[in-house]
Amino acid sequence: MGEQPNPAVELAIETRGLTKRFGHQTAVNAVDLAVPRGSVFGFLGPNGSGKTTTIRLALGLAAATSGQVSVLGQTMPGRLKDVLPRVGALVEGPGFYPFLSGAANLHRLDSADRYAPSATRRARVHRALDRVGLGHAAGKKVGAYSLGMKQRLGLANALLMPRELLVLDEPTNGLDPQGTREVRNLVRSLAAEGTTVFVSSHLLAEVEQMCSHIAVMSVGSLVAQGTLDELRRAGESRVRVRTPDIAAALRVLAALGLAPEQTEPPGRAGGDGNDDSHDDGVVSAPLAPDSRPAEAIVAALVAGGVRVRGFTVERASLEDRFVALTGEGFDIAQ
Amino acid sequence: MLLALAAVPVLIAVAVRLSSSPPEPGRGPPFLDRVTQNGLFVSITALVVCIPLFLPLTVGVVAGDTIAGEANLGTLRYLLVVPAGRVRLLLVKFAGAAAFCLAATLTVVASGALIGAALFPVGPVTLLSGDTISVGESILRSLLVAGYVTVSLLGLSAIGLFISTLTVVPVGAMAATIVLSVVAQVLGALPQFEWLHPWLFSHYWLDFADLLRQPIAWTSFGDNALLQAGYAAVFGALAYGRFVTKDILS
Incomplete structure (x- = not known):
């Protein structure tokens, strides 16, 4: 490798x-x-x-x-x-x-x-x-x-x-x-x-x-x-979408060819004191290097009626990369 | 260890000095009866006492520690990475062990001469052949005997060096070396193994009496030196074969 x-x-x-x-x-x-x-x-x-x-x-x-x-x-x-x-x-x-x-x-x-x-x-x-x-x-x-x-x-x-x-x-x-x-x-x-x-x-x-x-x-x-x-x-990136419309977000992301999953159920992703966000959940999906740009994904989500309250592209940390390479036994925390 | 060796002649001299009756000839270690007449015999008596166990013990400790001790401390890998060279390290370690053999026997001889001179009369020495030699020459003879004993211990040193390359536990190498010296002497005491006796490294250990005759009979010195050189060569080669290709994992 x-x-x-x-x-x-x-x-x-x-x-x-x-x-x-x-x-x-x-x-x-x-x-x-x-x-x-x-x-x-x-x-x-x-x-x-x-x-x-x-x-x-x-x-x-x-x-x-x-x-x-x-x-x-x-x-x-x-x-x-x-x-x-x-x-x-x-x-x-x-x-x-x-x-x-x-x-x-x-x-x-x-x-x-x-x-x-x-x-x-x-x-x-x-x-x-x-x-x-x-x-x-x-x-x-x-x-x-x-x-x-x-x-x-x-x-x-x-x-x-x-x-x-x-x-x-x-x-x-x-x-x-x-x-x-x-x-x-x-x-x-x-x-x-x-x-x-x-x-x-x-x-x-x-x-x-x-x-x-x-x-x-x-x-x-x-x-x-x-x-x-x-x-x-070499590490993979992920998009994270914070929204109350979990089902719609999953549908739109899947239509874009991504493999989305719900990482946080509704009501768990809030907590910033904003009344609007108490029913938010998080949907995330791995992002291939050749997939469409992030702004296009946001546009598709909005067009699909998803109330996007947060959107981030997370680059995998080196740590994630090593755990992926060496398995969970890696004693990084030491 | 050298201090403990130095204590042996002191112990002998003080014991003889304090006892009321002089030691009878033929009882106790050889030469003991001569101590009261001439203090210079304390050295020889002490050597005879030390040869079977005490000297091999100290040599076993030193030779067994040579490589295994460095491995145990973790210093071996650093010496080799320097690089000190594996063959060079073995040679230096063997030279060190040989230097200890010399230091050990000289310690016994010197300590014996000093305590003997302090507690007993010192004068011309009567040799085993009946001739009498001056004090100066008798000291020379003592040093000669020390040289003989040093050479005697070289074979054991080589064995210890070899065993030391086999392990990273110095105590194990020391014990194995000492056990071998005891086994050799036990075999040497059994007439059933007479065919083996000339090949035992301990065979000539106590045969330095020839050096106390006039003229000096060098045959036992030569035989002993040859035997010890043979042991040093064989076990030196074994140590080389083992150590040069050994994986240093300690």
Whole structure:
């Protein structure tokens, strides 16, 4: 599903038929992901839909059962040693030594990187900690950090070196609203510097606010992929007519080739204090993209003797779109 | 753990010092009767006491924790994403375990020498062959014995490293490594398994007495080193085979 990736666009992450099975369970099923360079790519899906497994496969932590992954133009995991130094990652929550301080943890991880110059290590650790707002807690033991602070430390780790690609798995998990906001700003500023940011999340609102592209996973499969606008447009629109003449409205809309239904019985849609509206009901119908313009529908209704007291065209929210794609189990509210 | 190891020689020395009658030859651990004559023997006695259980226990804890401990904390995936390199990580972890073996035995030897010197007379040492060597050379011999014991523990370290790649539960890897060291010693004590004895990694553990003769007999040192190198190679290869293709899901 989704649009075909344009071969002219350079891809930061590309998977073809990526599949991972654990025993009989297929965690990732034939995923064709195309993450353009320079994008902020939201990777959405309910918990357990295969997002983290896909990320593990892309980072060479796990081997694919079949299919290929290439990151920054190089195949993984074959070219892992060339690719990973250019990638910063936060994978499935932070993992640090609780008995070391935040700064000491970053020092240790940085010294494991053969490409990271030790001369600038202290300064880079300091800068990364400042960037995620942990400057004051740098000397504190990680065991004493809150979940949000650990999450920030995980982000700082991804920012130790200048990266071409950042893979952030649920970066705002455990963060307070201010922290979430800071992460959004951080992602925007990184994207402005030209870094491709791949963010997995089950938080729709968050992704909607910072991403230029979106892919949606459901039960191991990729069900949609494209720019934010493309996905919004793909959702269906509905007309809603508020009127006391339910039967007439249904008849007129059906005559226009729509499939109307009564969404609210008479007397339920009122309540704005207007005496006229106490007997209103609502009739609504899905609107195909190629159907006649809204004003023509109003005209037909009025001509059909329907007392139109309210008329709206509702564009489906991204949320509706995702529920449609992934089923009701999607934990958007979290 | 090093503190606990350092306490063993202290315990031995204090116990011998406080008891009214000197230990009789042939009773208690080997070399115990010599402690009152020369404090330098506390080190050797303590090593003999520690080798069957205490040292393998601490080595099992360290070696079992190498990979499984990182996996359990979630730091393993970050090290690999850095990328630290899987082979490099294994080598560093094995080197770390080996360094601990050395630190552990040196701790016992040093602590024994210090407490021995504090509580008992120190003088030229009479070797098992009857020759007498100076204090300086006896310290050298103690270090040699420490080296022997360190090498002895490398096979077990490699086994622990391999087991550690199999699980994300460090305690499980530690326990399995320690159990294996006990099983090897039990098998080594049963004459019915005599054919197996030369192949047990614990076979030469207590054979460092050759280093306390004049001239030094190096055969047991060489045999032991070869056996331990074999174990390190086999279990190192197993650990490599397991870890390099392992899916890191923790």
